[in-house]
Amino acid sequence: MGKLIVANWKLNPLTVLEAQHLAEAISEVSPHRVVLCPPTPFLTVVKYSLLGAQDVFWKAKGPFTGQVSPAMLQNLGVKYAIIGHSERRSLGETSQEVREKAAAALEYNITPIVCVGHGTTVEQDELEVVDVLRQQLDDSLVGLPAEKIVVAYEPVWAIGSGKAATPDHAEKIGIFVQTKYQIKTVLYGGSVNDTNSASFLAQPHVGGLLVGTASLRPDEFNRIIA
Numbered sequence: 001m002g003k004l005i006v007a008n009w010k011l012n013p014l015t016v017l018e019a020q021h022l023a024e025a026i027s028e029v030s031p032h033r034v035v036l037c038p039p040t041p042f043l044t045v046v047k048y049s050l051l052g053a054q055d056v057f058w059k060a061k062g063p064f065t066g067q068v069s070p071a072m073l074q075n076l077g078v079k080y081a082i083i084g085h086s087e088r089r090s091l092g093e094t095s096q097e098v099r100e101k102a103a104a105a106l107e108y109n110i111t112p113i114v115c116v117g118h119g120t121t122v123e124q125d126e127l128e129v130v131d132v133l134r135q136q137l138d139d140s141l142v143g144l145p146a147e148k149i150v151v152a153y154e155p156v157w158a159i160g161s162g163k164a165a166t167p168d169h170a171e172k173i174g175i176f177v178q179t180k181y182q183i184k185t186v187l188y189g190g191s192v193n194d195t196n197s198a199s200f201l202a203q204p205h206v207g208g209l210l211v212g213t214a215s216l217r218p219d220e221f222n223r224i225i226a
């Protein structure tokens with residue numbers, strides 16, 4: 001069975017035309033389920049079979065300037081939402097907020113991709129990593145239906161650094177998250193490219209990939225999803 005591969009475009013590209021060209025260049029044919037997550041202003045102009053948002057607010061409507069409503073995303077046909085990315089947590093987003101956002105997404109039939117991760121250096125002790133993940137997951141998932149949630153494990157040091165974790169480490173974390181939290185799909189993210197993607201996807205407990213930088217390079221991303 002195919003896995004889940006999510007493209008996180010972050011704050012790229014800058015224009016509608018570039019966003020449309022990028023999406024057009026991504027193959028719709030893959031053995032995997034492929035989701036493109038463009039910036040919010042491009043969600044209406046990018047054409048691709050599965051779209052995701054990069055964030056979602058916990059309220060659908062009201063006096064919340066600048067927020068992204070789960071109801072509006074649902075109306076646009078958005079099926080996934082990345083929630084609690086470390087780049088948002090570093091701006092102050094808490095696991096309690098992540099939980100509220102995931103609950104709201106579920107209410108509108110949007111699958112939350114709850115991001116967790118830890119470590120500013122590759123030398124971080126695995127037990128320490130698991131301790132922090134446990135805290136993040138306990139707080140982010142409490143009371144939510146595990147079977148409807150995707151978790152993305154991204155070591156902070158690996159994001160955008162060009163240095164990925166080992167597939168073996170990703171597999172160990174995948175086993176931990178699946179067995180302790182009953183999460184069916186655990187993604188790995190952090191400097192995935194077309195050289196290392198296959199070895200991550202070959203791990204039985206790595207349910208797919210969250211890809212940042214390489215998802216902006218269509219030829220490379222097409223090789224990843226192939």
Ligand code: PEP
Nearest residue numbers: 159160189190191212213
């Ligand atoms: C990400 O944005 O979640 C990510 C993993 O980025 P990169 O692939 O560039 O490390």
